[in-house]
Amino acid sequence: DAGVIQSPRHEVTEMGQEVTLRCKPISGHNSLFWYRQTMMRGLELLIYFNNNVPIDDSGMPEDRFSAKMPNASFSTLKIQPSEPRDSAVYFCASSFPGTETQYFGPGTRLLVL
Amino acid sequence: DAKTTQPPSMDCAEGRAANLPCNHSTISGNEYVYWYRQIHSQGPQYIIHGLKNNETNEMASLIITEDRKSSTLILPHATLRDTAVYYCIVRVANSGGSNYKLTFGKGTLLTVNP
Numbered sequence: 001d002a003g004v005i006q007s008p009r010h011e012v013t014e015m016g017q018e019v020t021l022r023c024k025p026i027s028g029h030n031s032l033f034w035y036r037q038t039m040m041r042g043l044e045l046l047i048y049f050n051n052n053v054p055i056d057d058s059g060m061p062e063d064r065f066s067a068k069m070p071n072a073s074f075s076t077l078k079i080q081p082s083e084p085r086d087s088a089v090y091f092c093a094s095s096f097p098g099t100e101t102q103y104f105g106p107g108t109r110l111l112v113l
Numbered sequence: 114d115a116k117t118t119q120p121p122s123m124d125c126a127e128g129r130a131a132n133l134p135c136n137h138s139t140i141s142g143n144e145y146v147y148w149y150r151q152i153h154s155q156g157p158q159y160i161i162h163g164l165k166n167n168e169t170n171e172m173a174s175l176i177i178t179e180d181r182k183s184s185t186l187i188l189p190h191a192t193l194r195d196t197a198v199y200y201c202i203v204r205v206a207n208s209g210g211s212n213y214k215l216t217f218g219k220g221t222l223l224t225v226n227p
Contacts, residue, residue: 004156031213043157043217055213091156095213100147102215104156 002026004105006092012111018080021108024073025094033102034067034077035091043091049075061086082112117201122222125195131188133221135201138182143205146177147215148186150197157200157217160186191225198222 005024013019025032034046047057052069060067064083069075079086089109093102118136125131137146147162161168161175163184168175174187188195200220 033213042219045214045216048213050213093156100145100162101159102157104158107154107156 004092004094004103006090006105006108008108009106010109010111012113013082014113015083016081017112018078019082019086019110019112021077021079021090021092021110023075023077023092023105025075025092026096026103027073028096029094029103030072030097031095031102032069032075033093033095034075035093035104037089037091037107038087046077046090079110082110084112086110087112117203117218119199119201119218119221121219122224125188125191125223125225127193127225127227128190131191131195131223131225133186133188133199133201133223134183135186136183137201137203140181140203141205144203145205146175146181146184147202147204148173148175149200149202149215149217150195151200151220152194152197160199188223191223193225193227196223196225 007022030051032049035043036046037043046059047067048055049069067077089107091104091107093104095102145162145164148160149157151157160172161170163175163177177184198220200217202215
């Protein structure tokens with residue numbers, strides 16, 4: 001199994017630009033999570049999907065952030081417009097129904113100039 | 114979820130056992146202890162979890178005290194590749210609903226020295 005796949009691995013953009021991060025969960029996993037990691041705040045859960053439906057988006061910072069999961073094998077996290085304070089590593093994770101383990105992807109390192 | 118307390122850093126010699134402590138004095142009866150680790154520039158990786166009994170898998174052993182107020186993660190023969198931040202997380206087992214969150218603290222940076 002290839003594990004959770006995220007793209008791009010690195011993204012450098014300018015303030016005000018739209019950024020789209022992509023995630024392919026492990027096949028058969030029905031839960032998907034987006035996390036953000038910064039030095040100041042550590043790892044934070046942004047949003048959680050179960051069976052492609054957003055269950056909890058209370059961690060999404062503000063309206064500039066949006067996430068979608070159009071099918072079981074793909075999710076996007078979009079930032080529009082991006083700001084320098086959005087610079088962070090964004091992780092996607094997935095888990096199998098009824099299990100405790102979340103499998104994390106390699107992350108996307110985002111730098112907003 | 115109960116809070117956890119971990120030392121910020123530890124050192125271990127390669128080949129020796131690494132014992133990482135975690136205090137969770139406010140743990141509830143239905144809360145599990147989970148351990149994840151994060152190697153530099155990688156995503157977190159699940160290691161092990163347990164409720165009351167000690168647990169062992171191919172990666173590590175988890176020792177939980179009888180009163181469940183603390184636990185120790187043991188890496189029996191640490192290698193350089195085990196250098197990582199280790200997170201101890203306490204939460205209710207995944208039973209649907211809202212029991213899905215992993216709340217990561219600052220963890221313990223374990224450095225395995227040659």
